[in-house]
Amino acid sequence: MKTKFNYILSFFSLALLLVVLTACEREIDEFQPATFPSIAEVFIDDFSPGLEYAAFGNTDVTAFEVDRDITYQGEASMRIEVPAPEAPEGAFAGGAYFVEGGRDLSSFNVLTFWARASKSALINEVGFGNYLGANENVVILNNIAVNTNWKKYYIPIPDPSILTAERGMFNYAEGHEDNEGYTIWFDEVQFEDLGTVTRMRPSIFNGEDQTQTAETGATFMASGTVTFNLPNGLDQSITASNTYFNYTSSDPSIAVVNENGQITVLDAGTATITATIGEVEAQGSLTINSTGEVVLPATPAPTPMVPAEDVISIYSNVYPNEPLDFINGFWEGSDTQSEEVQVNGDDIIRYTQLNFVGIQFTSPTIDISNMNRVHLDIWTPDGTGPGSEFKVLLEDLGADGTFDQPNNNHEVTIPASNLETGEWVSIDLPLTDFPGLTTRSNLALVVLSGTLPNVFVDNIYFYDDGTGSGGGDDMPEMAAPTPPTRAAGDVISLFSEAYDDVLVDTWRADFSQAVFEDVMIDGNATKKYSALDFAGVEFTSNQLNVTGMTHFHIDMWTPNATEFNFKLVDFGPNGMFEGPFVEDDTEHQIDNINPAQGEWVSYDLPLTDFVGLTNLTNLAQLILVGRPLAASTVFVDNVYFYNDETMSGGDEPTMAAPAPPARAAEDVISLFSDAYDDVAVDTWRTEWSMADFEDVMVAGNATKKYSNLDFVGITTEMTTIDASGMTHFHIDVWTPNATEFNFKIVDFGPNGVFEGPFVEDDTEHQINNLAPPQGQWISYDVPLSDFEGLTNRTNLAQYILVGRPELASTAFVDNIYFYSE
């Protein structure tokens, strides 16, 4: 890696060493009109007339020399010795070639030169327009790839017409590469007018159409690059100073832009900044949405109440503050402006154009290992709708206390649902929310970022909340109980990991008075409400019809709520909110629930308890209420409606069928059971069946499952059963949904051949109209005498099970056998 060389800084250190290497200065006649000579040559075989050289500050001033041995052509070239790292003469090479008198370059369109180097390298920058500290019309080409062969380079002039009196002819800056110094040669440096350098394409703001929200007085800087197609058919981009761009504002009453590209916001409204070079429109723009006059908080931030001895404060008027390095590091890439303002005597930090900003405290770093929470109050005039967010990052320098790696940091995002426009919002987080902050004894940075360009910040402090949780919080250690398995049709879930959740618009509607956060408890997603007065959960875009449900379920954990209530609101058949009991809206609140604290509490309320909720087809809101007012915290999980008709819930048994009693072998002929020896069964689902069949295990017990059941045939045709010595038929059945379950037994008669019911000697009988309770094992013990049509029982061959509703019922069956009392 190359060491970064900051040329801008170097320009400001104007302790330049003028090294005048030529006496060929041109005398300017003071009485001539103010036109300047049009001289193309910069350095062909020597300094061109009037050319001087000055090394940049902080560089090796001896880096440049005229070389008369190695040249591209002619007598001499320019040789740059790039110093090795740590060279005593200076770590960099860099300088500008200029003419005091100025030249008219408007008839040229490109600076060209030949270059080679002692090794392959990327020169940081080469360009022109640099005249000591006054750099008006700078054009820079960055990262120029050179190698040991001479090659011609082109630096196009974006708009030659402005270069009528240019003094900066050529400049370069470079540091060592791969930890080595090396040598660069430039030769034949001159301005040319080439028709082969074409297709000028300017761009500003990275060629993007950017948008910024700002207030009156905010300023922005435009900057641009220009791309040209070179004589080899390839594109090359250069950085050009703003003097080449003609910036315009679509509405100068809202925002103005000056010739240096500085944009100033004047009033509320929208203005778009665009630019041209000559006739060519630049790609990219900046649209400023100005909210107008600066909005200050009307009131100071809430006064912190934590006892001072439990606090380490960075910024507040209440506590002694640790020394700060800065409240704005003006880091590269940060647009953030900052100032301190007062509201009713309270000092507040005001950030504008905030994209990210660092508050640093390294002298000394802060040991917060005895603290367990971080607090800051923020206020923004900006919209806090969906997509808005605010981020807080804490960084610790680790054991070495320096910015060298490894450092530890963690960023927490405050979502739009927890932000407010025009109100103080207290961000009060347990440090356990910053798991990446693995050390806390050398805290040095708070970094704020997000989507809000205007943020007031106050009361930044760390504290110990006295719970002795050692950084923990008043939060459950265990996840909420896992809901039982239920058939998909028996549950409508707003939030659970057990069921498929329906769409919920928001877990914190704008009208809420609560802080909301999605948290993980023991690896389980959980909703957290703090400072809870009431919070609205809305599903208005997906209103729920819960007429098929019987119960509402919610799991709740609170460290401190003395009362927890909840309300369901139905918008009525018109699906519109009109207000409680206006038009067709109905609602009901379950009040005065005094939850146990510090444990998960599951509420299962029959919907019939929601007496006022007379319509159940357009449920749209769930309101959660906590007391003490605005001071309670609740964690919520597994919010769903379910159908409890089946009691057991779910669509499959959780228990095995009852184990059959022990019987003497001669007293039982079993088709299927674990208790007895089973006879051979041809199939548990004949070809002609109308049902799906599956062998399943229920609580470790083999069970036959039929679903989509109309009827299913089970046969022992290969070896028919002689049940003449038996008295009863037994079958265990479990169904989640069958309203009717019947079964039939068929005997093929003495000839053992199927001919059809009651044809020849076939006999059969069906037991009808059985309506087993759903969701539980039902044992049928039917005397064979009840199978009246089954007049022969020596050749039992088929057993038909029938379910209703047709093709829609499911039956688990087990323990199918004949027995003798």
Place this chain on the structure above:
Amino acid sequence: MNLLHKATNHPLFQIACFAVLALSFSNCELDEEQQLENRSWTLVWSDEFEGAAGQAPDPNNWAYDIGTGINGWGNQETQYYTDRPENVSLDGNGNLVITALRETFGGASYTSGRINTKNLFNQSYGRFEARMITPYGPGLWPAFWLLGSNIDEVEWPQCGEIDVMELRGQQPNMIAGSIHGPGYSAGDAITASYTSPDSRFDEGYHVYAIEWQKGQIDFFVDDFLYQTITPDDVDGEWVFDDSPFYMLLNVAIGGEYVGFAIPQTIFPQRLIVDWVKVFEKS
């Protein structure tokens, strides 16, 4: 066009048979005067490429070459030629556009177009000209050229090849005109280049033409004669009085003549053809 060329500039004396001798070759400027004998031409074939945008060129005039050819059309070219409108179509403004795209297609990394008048229009002698804007960038190789229509019987290079113009995209201000025949093909082709010192052929329309008569072919850019080739210049059999020739227009990407396209080469690239006209001597 068809095989490897050597970029040897044609000797200056070829121009010397005309009256203007003052021109230094590399400094030819389009507005300089040349004295040429009068030649009178009658238009016998033309395509002005009128039609709706996206429409294919007139199938009565042009047929497509499709695919990657054998060995990249004999030149290690890297494109796949298609007949899709994305690659070959009219632009609705009276131009034919052959578009070179960087896309994976049929195992190639680029697609482009190549059309010809084989079996549709063939002629011996006369003036063949096209008004075009070239593509640019390393690896782009547009061409307007002719092949002997007896190519299927006698094969290349016996059939003869006349490259009215071709261009290397990395030198967008230089074109070349060449002929190939038995004993002087590919790298040994008879060729001359024309360099525009201060403009590029991708920056605007230019007319590229040959005037071909028995025993002589003259090469022009914008009616500026930059090369004349006669049997005396050829170390082999002169095959340009044997058979009528047909025309081709294409944009190749990569190949032995031009080198590979590089990642920085800009795509898409377009050869824009305003017209193609063929004249015979009045």
